[in-house]
Amino acid sequence: MTNKTLYLVDGSSYLFRAFFVPNLRRLTSKDGHPTGVIYGVSNMIQRMLDEYNPTYMAVVFDAKGKTFRHDMYAEYKANRPPMPDELRMQLQPTKDVIKAMGIPLIEVPHVEADDVIGTLAKKAEARGVETLVSTSDKDLAQLVSKHVTLVNTMSDTVLDEAAVFDKFGVKPSQIIDYLALIGDSSDNIPGVNKVGPKTAAKWLADYGSVDNIIKHADEFKGKVGEYLREGINQLKLSRELVIIKQDCDIAYEPDDFLIGDKDIQTLNQIGQQYDMKRFAELTAEGVKKEPEVKTDYQCIDDLKDLARYLKTVEQSGLVAVDLETTSLQPIGAEIVGLSLCCEDNKAVYVPIGHTEDSQQLDLSDVLDVLLPVLNKVKIIGQHFKYDLNVLSNYGRSVETLEYDTMLESYVLDPAANRHDMDTLADIHLNRQTTKYEDICGKGVKQIPFAEVSIQQATHYAAEDADITWQLHHKLWSDLKDLPQCAVFQELEMPLVSVLASMEQTGVLIDKGELDKQSRELGETMTQLEQKAYEIAGKEFNLGSPKQLQQILFEEQGIPVKKKTPGGQPSTAEDVLHDLAADYELPDVILEHRSLSKLKSTYTDKLPQEISAQTGRVHTSYHQAVTSTGRLSSSNPNLQNIPIRTEEGRKIRKAFIAEPGWQVMAADYSQIELRIMAHLSQDEQLLKAFKNGIDIHSQTASQVFNVTLDEVDGSQRRAAKAINFGLMYGMSAFGLSKQLHVSRKEAAGYMAQYFNQFPKVEAFIEGIKEQAAEQGYLDTLFGRRLYFPDITNRNARVRAGAERAAINAPMQGTAADIIKKAMLAVYREIKNADDIKLIMQVHDELVFEIKQDSAQKWSEKIKTIMEDVVSLDVPLEVEYGMGGNWDEAH
Known part of the structure; x- marks a missing residue:
């Protein structure tokens, strides 16, 4: 791009993109006015300014009111809900910020932002000026040419002519016909029934255009051919609706799009009004552009140098630590390197297991000098439970984890669903971090971290420690004086080591029992299929919504309870439950679905999750997922094992104890x-x-x-x-x-x-x-x-x-109580060799206990759990014992 390039921002796309970023949605001024969109949009525009350094630019928004497309088709965009209040409240302040940043803002009545962008791009091209459009809207792909390019700054993807074909399977000149064929549910543009992206691309590859498809409509076979012929008039209308207008009544004079000076006074007023330091602390130079961060990231490959750095760590008393490993699964993962930080923008990386033929340190030597120091200072981590588990693979541990930035963010806003380091860095530090894929690649071409050059690894890993260090100081300043700080310090942080211990211990699984259950489930499913065939009078695919629709509602004459967004009769589970009260076939289908899910999710899959190193299944517990504070788990998801059916309860039979041990389950009753x-x-x-x-x-x-x-x-x-x-x-x-x-x-x-x-x-x-x-x-x-x-x-x-x-x-209170119980129980059993805490599921704790200690521990655990908090009603814990989890109930 040259300095003559016209940069056009799809403002409406930016608005909604910012609105749906979870961590932005919680940003408000002191009086409760939402500010996440104002922050997000201005941040995205500033990023455009930083990356492209444009001379000519405009942000284009949809104008209020209906457009000429509504005149063509009254149902245009009829499905769209009204703009959410939280977004509407930020619309004008966002526009005010853009104008105050010196960037031209355009709205043209009776047309959409896409039409304005299309018109300006065409007029710019006529004057030999290239256009770059920043958007995530696929409709604008029809504008792509040798002189018009699209960029999606969120996904870092650029759409030129070749990229359009790679993404959609059609040329930019065919995008209009492609969109007309597939329709657009968000704009309520119908398209051709049952024609999706792949079919549309194939038809256009074969016939070239919608006009030619219509001309040869009689050649299309089967049901989809009927749909095409039935919808020809609708297809012609859809085509008119998706065409971006390129002759709007708007002049193009390059100087009209020059980026002007910042309006410092207005930006300061907005910053003060909405408590946004981004604007309230401006200098005379305009929008406070984040200075290019100067970092000092060093590679340490000498033990003496490491010892010298560790003296700095000891003097600091606080250090951010991060491990780089061979696997996302911690049990069995090997350490490739580690990074440390105890000062803003300064960090070190210690390479250990890279394949590169250059000097590296021996892991045992590093741990021998590192861990004694770490156990003297306070540690900051980001999702540090993973690091604790990896260290356990080497029989090593640290006891001084004080802060975890993931949990600091989570306690501050449990409703946000992203607490990963990259997201937090963007929101709280305005820093774009180096992503794993940036250095390791994506998909099948991705290389292991051990194969990354030490030079690249140093920057990437040291940055992780540095960002973790800086995030902690920002988040802790927000959290430390709030009432919920006690939840962070007294519940969430102590729980990290308890969960790590549970994950390291794992659960013993009876593979033979699961194999037997899989066979039995398969046989029952076959019987149910035969029963369904008999009721329907023919064989059909029980998993096919289309075939189910035909049999249930057309052939069986069962009344339609609900329709899909596409207007078809719904066969969703809640609908089938309603129908099952009066009709046999939906009941059979539901039972088949239930058993199929059990088989695929548990009896078939659990054996595959048994660790080769330990012979046990090591589930992962997640503290920062649910908004109420409840734990969740994955690989396997213990919280979702169904217990309302006999077949579901049987799954628990496969969770067993070692010989000479028993499983104990202790459950809060009606908590x-x-x-x-x-x-x-x-x-x-x-x-x-x-x-x-x-x-x-x-x-x-x-x-x-x-x-x-x-x-x-x-x-x-x-x-x-x-x-x-x-x-x-x-x-x-x-x-x-x-x-x-x-x-x-x-x-x-x-x-x-x-x-x-x-x-x-x-x-x-x-x-x-x-x-x-x-x-x-x-x-x-x-x-x-x-x-x-x-x-x-x-x-x-x-x-x-x-x-x-x-x-x-x-x-939420129940979640807090079970966490308090886990902490109290763990303190009691931590050093015992005859009991292990192996699972937490909802309001239940599950243990493995040596048989000769079972009675002693069961009574003690019941007492601890019942006395862990004092309410105006007694807490009651029911417990049971057995050779497996099912028998313990």
């Missing part, structure tokens, strides 16, 4: 209901729990107006659904579906419940009001849970946030 009793202070609930009365029977007695002795099984089951349903914010409609009663009857149950437990109703209403007023709620122990959609104007979105808010104090 969330007990927490609700404590928080609501409802006398009836408090009394029931204090007196050891079964809470579901108590509820049934109150709702159905019978004595406790008269409560039958069906009434207790209904009461259980009511207890948990109300705690999860369930409506009368949801309860009616669960209990298979009318909505009126369900509403009556709810009214009777609240009549008997009035403080519960007041508590629930109070939660909703508090969440709406504050935007957050706190658990009993200070964990803060955010609800950004609690005041959303969209009723459905708002209702979902309210449901989440109702349950959050109970579920």
Whole structure:
């Protein structure tokens, strides 16, 4: 690109891109005004300025109101929801920032931003000026030519003519026809039914254009040919709708697009108004451009030099540490190198296992001098549980982990779903880090880190330690004076070593039992398939939604309950559950799906996850995923093992103990209901729990107006659904579906419940009001849970946030309690050789205990768990023992 190049930014694309970045969504001013979009868009534009140093530039936005396409097709964009309030509130301030940055901003009534961009690109080309368009909108690919290029700065992809063909399978000149064929659900452009990207690309390769496809429509065979012929008029309309207008009434004079001087006063006012230091601390030079960071990253390949650096670490008393390894799976991973940092922008890298033929240090020598120093100072890590597990492969450990930047970010905002170092560096430090793929490549061409040159590895790894160091200081300054700091220091950080120990221990799996279950599941699935064929009167693919639609709704005449976004009858699981109450085939399909999932996810897959080094399965526990503080797990996902069916419960038989040991499972009983009793202070609930009365029977007695002795099984089951349903914010409609009663009857149950437990109703209403007023709620122990959609104007979105808010104090407090229990139990058993904590699942802890110690430990663990916190109702722990996890229940 030359300095004459016209740079056009698709402002609307930038707006929505910034709005949906999780960590940006939590940014607000002191008075609660959202600022993430203002920050994000200005940051992206500044990045464009830094990278391309343009002379001519404009940011183009969609103007308010309908466009000429609405005149052509009244349903154009009819599916789009209104702009979210949180985005609308930031729209004008964002535009004000852009103008104050000296960048021309364009909006043209009755056309879209794409049309303005297309017109300007064409007029620029006529004057011999090249155009670069920054966007993520695929529609603009039709503009690509020798003189027009697209760039997506988020994915770092550039679309020239060759790249368009590589991505879409068609030339830029065919993009209009391609888009017309596939349609666009977001713009409500219909396209041709059942024609997707691959079919469209093939047709255009064969016929060249939509006009030629229409001319030869009779040659297209099968159902898709029928759809084509039926939709020819619709196809012609779709084609007109996707064409970007290139003759808008807008002049192109190059000087109109010159980037001007910054308006320092306006930028300062915006910064002060919205508490954005990015603008509030400007210098006379304009927007405070982040200075090019000067770093000092050194490679240490001599033990004496390492010893000298470790003296600096010891004097600092605080150090960021990061390991580079051979695998993302920590158990069995080998150390390739390690980096250390105890000063901004200065870090060192110690190479150990690179394939490069140059001087490196011996791992044992490094650990021998490093670990004694690390155990004297405070360690900062980013997801350091991984590093602890890798060190355990060598029989080494550190005990001085004090801070983890992933967990600092998580405790500050558990609702954000990204707490990785690269994202945090971008948000909090305005730093773009070197990505793993940048030095190792992607996909099949990716090389192991050990094959990366030591020079490249030094910058990459040292930067990791440096960024971790700087992130900690930024995040800790935000966190240290907040109430939730106690959650970080007393729960999350101590838990890291407990989880690391559990992961290192792993779980013993009976492969033979799983093989047997896989065979049995396969046989049952075959029987279910035969049964389905008999009901349908023919063979069909039970996993094909299209064939299911035809059989259920066309051939069997079953009423359609719900449709897909494409207008087809839905065969989703909730729909089949509704139908299964009245029709046999949906019930058979559901059972087949359930068994298929069990087989593929557990009985077939678990044996593949047994470690060759240990003979055990080592699940990974995740602290920074769920918004409520609950742990999640993967490889395998222990939280999702189904226990409501006999086949699901059987999976637990494969989780076994060593010979001479037993499995013990200790489970908090009805913990969330007990927490609700404590928080609501409802006398009836408090009394029931204090007196050891079964809470579901108590509820049934109150709702159905019978004595406790008269409560039958069906009434207790209904009461259980009511207890948990109300705690999860369930409506009368949801309860009616669960209990298979009318909505009126369900509403009556709810009214009777609240009549008997009035403080519960007041508590629930109070939660909703508090969440709406504050935007957050706190658990009993200070964990803060955010609800950004609690005041959303969209009723459905708002209702979902309210449901989440109702349950959050109970579920979040339960999460805190089980974590407190894990810490207390681990302190007791840490140095014992006859007990191991091997799993945590929901409100349950699972142990392996030597048989002759089983009774001693089971009673002790029950006591520890029940006494770990003091509520106004007693906590109750139920436990069991057995040769496997299933027998322990």
